[in-house]
């Protein structure tokens with residue numbers, strides 16, 4: 001994505017109706033199956049081989065975080 005067209009996502013995010021603004025970021029909810037046991041012991045269970053990890057990702061800078069508070073204040077487009 002070039003610098004010139006990345007601003008269009010910022011304006012409307014037509015492909016991501018769920019995107020929301022968090023400070024300077026424009027984030028969407030993501031989830032991904034991760035092999036192994038859940039890092040949180042309360043969500044682990046016997047014989048678990050993979051777990052669904054939920055996280056958020058900024059459409060602009062690509063930064064991923066487990067929750068909004070973990071995002072850096074600055075949104076650096078790369």
Ligand SMILES: [Zn+2]
Pocket residue numbers: 024025026058059060061062063074075076
């Ligand atoms: Zn960002």
